[in-house]
Structures are given as structure tokens and as C-alpha cells.
Amino acid sequence: xxxxxxxxxxxxxxxxxxxxxxxxxxxxxxxxxxxxxxxxxxxxxxxxxxxxxxxxxxxxxxxxxxxxxxxxxxxxxxxxxxxxxxxxxxxxxxxxxxxxxxxxxxxxxxxxxxxxxxxxxxxxxxxxxxxxxxxxxxxxxxxxxxxxxxxxxxxxxxxxxxxxxxxxxxxxxxxxxxxxxxxxxxxxxxxxxxxxxxxxxxxxxxxxxxxx
Numbered sequence: 001x002x003x004x005x006x007x008x009x010x011x012x013x014x015x016x017x018x019x020x021x022x023x024x025x026x027x028x029x030x031x032x033x034x035x036x037x038x039x040x041x042x043x044x045x046x047x048x049x050x051x052x053x054x055x056x057x058x059x060x061x062x063x064x065x066x067x068x069x070x071x072x073x074x075x076x077x078x079x080x081x082x083x084x085x086x087x088x089x090x091x092x093x094x095x096x097x098x099x100x101x102x103x104x105x106x107x108x109x110x111x112x113x114x115x116x117x118x119x120x121x122x123x124x125x126x127x128x129x130x131x132x133x134x135x136x137x138x139x140x141x142x143x144x145x146x147x148x149x150x151x152x153x154x155x156x157x158x159x160x161x162x163x164x165x166x167x168x169x170x171x172x173x174x175x176x177x178x179x180x181x182x183x184x185x186x187x188x189x190x191x192x193x194x195x196x197x198x199x200x201x202x203x204x205x206x207x208x209x210x211x212x
Contacts (some may be wrong), residue, residue: 002031012100019078036107045190048123051211084187122211133201154192
């Protein structure tokens with residue numbers, strides 16, 4: 001989690017959101033960007049100590065196409081999760097302050113940010129960098145315009161998100177199993193409605209680096 005956005009911070013800067021959003025203050029965007037620069041640079045430096053000159057490292061991770069970190073391909077899954085959490089706030093199942101104090105330990109960089117940090121650190125040469133678009137549901141649901149299709153795609157995507165974030169949510173919100181189930185049922189509905197209107201994609205980077 002970026003410095004200044006930790007759960008114990010005196011002031012919560014990203015209220016109602018859990019990651020970068022179009023409505024987030026610029027200070028939140030800057031905090032995430034700075035944290036990525038520090039973390040990725042340290043990661044590259046650490047890996048360089050493990051490889052001989054000419055050694056190769058291949059990385060694969062989520063990113064975004066646009067230099068704008070608020071675009072849908074970089075952050076929208078977190079936007080929908082925040083919407084589901086806020087629906088539980090309205091029902092009195094969780095406290096609004098708990099949402100305000102939660103920020104995801106995540107960052108989806110663009111290619112330009114990756115190149116800048118790799119070149120700045122200086123241990124690796126970029127051999128190849130490619131971006132691939134991936135359907136949120138892996139392309140498993142062909143028709144999302146009917147109720148059954150919306151339900152199927154929503155449930156499938158909600159399960160993949162749950163597999164990643166459930167332990168983080170349990171630790172922060174102290175939710176019981178029943179409330180956690182309610183949260184992801186709501187998220188499935190929200191995702192299904194979203195994907196019935198537009199097929200937002202994940203952007204997956206595959207990058208090959210050679211130790212200089």
C-alpha cells in the first residue's frame with residue numbers, strides 16, 4: 001500500500017474507493033505512482049543480483065495501455081469492488097470508515113513506466129515487451145446480453161477477484177463468511193451488468209529482460 005494511504009493513516013484521502021479512480025485526488029494517483037517506482041526498481045535490482053550477465057528473466061503481470069492510470073483497463077475491477085463494498089455500507093453491514101481506510105496493495109503500470117524504471121535502474125536490457133488483451137472471464141461466456149449470460153459472467157469474474165482479495169478483505173474488514181458471501185454476490189451482479197454493456201479487458205504484459 002502506498003505511503004500515506006495505509007489503513008492507519010491519520011487522514012483517509014481516497015474515501016469510497018479502494019484503488020485509483022477517476023474521482024480520486026491527484027495525491028492518491030501520485031502516491032501509487034511513487035510506490036510503484038520504488039518497489040519495481042528494488043525488485044529489478046534484487047533480481048539482477050541473482051543473474052549472471054546475459055541471463056534472461058521473463059515477467060508477466062497486469063498493466064494498462066494508457067499512460068492515464070484512471071482508465072478502465074487499469075483499474076475498473078477495483079472500481080466495481082468499491083461499489084459492492086459501498087452497497088454493504090448502505091445496508092449497515094460494514095462501516096464507511098473501513099472502506100475509506102482500505103487501499104489495494106496493487107498497481108497496474110503502463111509500458112512507458114516499465115521502460116523508465118528498467119532503464120533508470122540499468123541492470124537489464126529490454127529484449128521484448130508485449131501487451132495482450134484478456135477478457136475478464138477468459139472468454140468463457142459468449143453472450144452477456146441475456147440474464148443467464150450476465151449471471152454467468154458476473155459469477156465467474158467475481159470468483160477470480162475473490163480468490164485474490166478475500167484474505168485482504170478478511171484482514172481489514174473482519175467480515176464473517178456470510179457477509180463475505182453477500183459481498184461477492186453483489187459484486188457478481190455489478191460485474192454482470194457492467195460486462196453486458198462493455199467488454200472491458202485486462203491488459204497483460206509479458207516482458208523479456210536480459211542482464212547487462
